[in-house]
Amino acid sequence: MTPEEERLASRRSFLRGKVRSEEETSSEEATSAGGIAGSSTAPGAYLIQLTRKVMACQFEVYLNALGPGTETEAGVAALDLVTELEQQLSAYRYDSEICMLGATAYLRPQVVEPRLFELLKLAVQLHRDTHGAFDITAGPLTKVWGFFDRDGKVPSDKDLASAMSLVGSNQLTLDQENQTIFFDKEGVELNLGSIGKGYALDRCQELLCEAGVEDFLVHGGTSSVLAHGVRRDGKPRDGWEVGVPHPLRPDRRIGTVHLSGEALGTSGAAFQAFFHEGKKYGHVLDPRSGKPATAVLSATVIAPTAALADALATACYVMGPDETEALLPKYPEVSVLLVQEGRRRGSVETIMLGGMDERLALASTS
Structure with missing residues (x-):
């Protein structure tokens, strides 16, 4: 049996529930501070958790563990899709569509895959x-600050x-009619992080919804x-x-929210930073x-979509309270939490x- 045949056989077995692979964990709760709040061990309380390391982080799909588990295949397909999107979106792959645009779009307009074109349109609108x-x-x-290579440094003026x-x-x-993008000069690049x-x-x-x-x-x-739908564990849930x-404090939460048909994004630099001459420099940069x-x-x-939640979390982190408050009338469906240093240390x-x-x-102890 070839390696590809073995992989497919393993996946088929996994989907039938015969093996426990690195992409499947049945758990009562997610343990990360930003994860799902704990649940009881009542009948129906368990979750199916599918995970994959992709886009330099852990992607996870949680499904209610009810019935025969026929939704699991759709969850694995969703993770497969993320792997495909990484090839398109990554700034760390020289042959990704994003990097190829950086190498050619300053020479002449380049055609962009339709869904990616719409994402770039959203990004340009958010920039405005x-x-x-x-x-x-x-x-x-x-790159000049060293964060691209995870080797922080203070650049010269x-x-x-x-x-x-x-x-x-x-x-x-961006040319809507021709679905093309053009860069004004050589050296301009895209990073969709x-x-x-x-x-x-x-x-x-x-x-998942189509499935x-x-x-x-x-x-x-x-x-x-x-999040979509409801966490079904026998308790009344919103x-x-x-x-x-x-x-x-990565082991703690500021609080909890309930999500359904919407997304949450968080931006912060406390754990991706470096020190230089006693001063701390975080990885979220103000482009201005x-x-x-x-x-x-x-x-x-x-926000209503995860792309918008992620992008606005970064923007609000950069802007701070006053600019964020001035922005929100343009996005009436968006809610924002900003966290600042308190008066007491820590x-x-x-x-x-x-x-x-x-x-x-x-x-209670935030």
Whole structure:
């Protein structure tokens, strides 16, 4: 039997429930701070958890463990789709569609796959709405600060200025009729790290719904969550209960929210940072200044789609309270939680906008 035949046979066995693979874990609760809130061990309380390492994080699909489990195959197909999307969206693969555009779109307009074109349109619109706080062309900044290679460094003024000259989504020309993109100059590049995982979750939702799966929750790492339907464990539920991670303590939550037919995204830099001469530099950069954003500790957004939740979480983290509040009239279906340093060392303070105070149940010790 060839390796491919063995893989397919293993997958068929897994889908029939005959083996327990790295893509299947039956659990009572998710243990991550940003995961599903704990559930009881009453009949029907268990979950089917499908996981895969992709897009530099752990993607997870949760399904209610009720009935014969025929929805599992759709969950695996959703993870297969994320693997395919990584090949299209990754800034770390030289042959991805994103990287190929960076290598050719400054020479002449390049045709873009239709779904990706719509995602780029959303990103450019968000760039305008946030006055540049969200920018998918900020890749040169990520590189000059060393975050692309996970080797943080403070750039020289000359190197920073050079990177800044390549940043700005106003240097992208999207042609709706011909479905093409053109870059104004050589060196402009796309990095969808602030919206790509959310987009992948949205695509997973489409696939699962088309397969007839009514209730599910999908994670992209601990920062991106999308929920559909209800967590069915014999208790009265309003969707799925999801933990909002604490920006300073990875083992704790700020609180919990209930999601159904919507998504949550969180942006923060507490755990991806470096120190230089006693100063901490986080990986979320303000594309307008070229420097790490410092307005808040974290930003969490609830939105109708995961792509929007992810993108706005990044933008709100960069903008801070005042600019975020000014933005929200354009996005009436969006709720935002901003977390700032508290007055006491190690404490935090919360700012809730867009009705977040009606959505978030704060943890008693946050």
